[in-house]
Amino acid sequence: QVQLAESGGGLVKPGGSLRLSCAASGFTFSDYSMSWIRQAPGKGLEWISYISGGGTTIHYADSMKGRFTISRDNAKNSLYLQVNSLRAEDTAVYYCARDPRHSSSSGWFDPWGQGTLVTVSS
Amino acid sequence: NFMLTQPHSVSESPGKTVTISCTRSSGSIANNYVQWYQQRPGSSPTTVIYEDNQRPSGVPDRFSGSIDRSSNSASLTISGLKTEDEADYYCQSYESSIRGVFGGGTKLTVL
Numbered sequence: 001q002v003q004l005a006e007s008g009g010g011l012v013k014p015g016g017s018l019r020l021s022c023a024a025s026g027f028t029f030s031d032y033s034m035s036w037i038r039q040a041p042g043k044g045l046e047w048i049s050y051i052s053g054g055g056t057t058i059h060y061a062d063s064m065k066g067r068f069t070i071s072r073d074n075a076k077n078s079l080y081l082q083v084n085s086l087r088a089e090d091t092a093v094y095y096c097a098r099d100p101r102h103s104s105s106s107g108w109f110d111p112w113g114q115g116t117l118v119t120v121s122s
Numbered sequence: 123n124f125m126l127t128q129p130h131s132v133s134e135s136p137g138k139t140v141t142i143s144c145t146r147s148s149g150s151i152a153n154n155y156v157q158w159y160q161q162r163p164g165s166s167p168t169t170v171i172y173e174d175n176q177r178p179s180g181v182p183d184r185f186s187g188s189i190d191r192s193s194n195s196a197s198l199t200i201s202g203l204k205t206e207d208e209a210d211y212y213c214q215s216y217e218s219s220i221r222g223v224f225g226g227g228t229k230l231t232v233l
């Protein structure tokens with residue numbers, strides 16, 4: 001079955017950096033677009049970034065441009081999110097999610113991973 | 123860019139029907155499909171409606187979705203409410219390079 005497992009979260013000091021990973025299994029990873037979405041404690045969902053199956057098309061939310069970098073390694077069935085210059089407001093659960101459509105972009109997300117918590121605090 | 127606005131909370135009794143709205147701020151609601159996600163406490167979101175009114179396999183037909191061009195909004199309707207439906211519900215759409223626009227979420231209480 002399709003599984004997405006995020007890792008790499010933890011406690012980071014303001015100004016620090018983190019690289020989040022998402023390990024995919026149960027499907028041909030390179031055939032699907034992927035996204036990162038986050039959720040601050042007690043708050044709503046916020047889309048961060050999108051990457052196409054081949055990695056050639058990348059989009060970011062306007063508020064995320066500059067400090068966030070999405071990438072993927074199809075040989076390792078893995079998705080990544082590099083986050084730099086972390087701030088307290090970046091504290092959130094970070095989810096990876098797959099586009100449900102094979103070899104296209106549907107504009108929605110299914111399934112989602114279980115998320116990894118990033119806490120930015122001194 | 124547009125925004126999606128949802129009521130903060132709704133409540134209804136078991137067995138009743140509830141409708142959650144999602145209003146698009148600019149551009150037509152019909153321009154891009156709307157999805158609805160259910161998120162129970164401590165869990166990841168799951169899809170209950172995609173492409174305005176389609177139900178994934180495994181989602182009960184008590185869940186239905188629609189769009190209304192006149193009010194520029196989408197709606198999620200849950201009939202025959204069960205206590206297990208108590209959760210946060212998020213609408214979501216997209217536009218060209220903005221792949222994910224989420225509503226603020228609606229907390230459904232079944233009391």
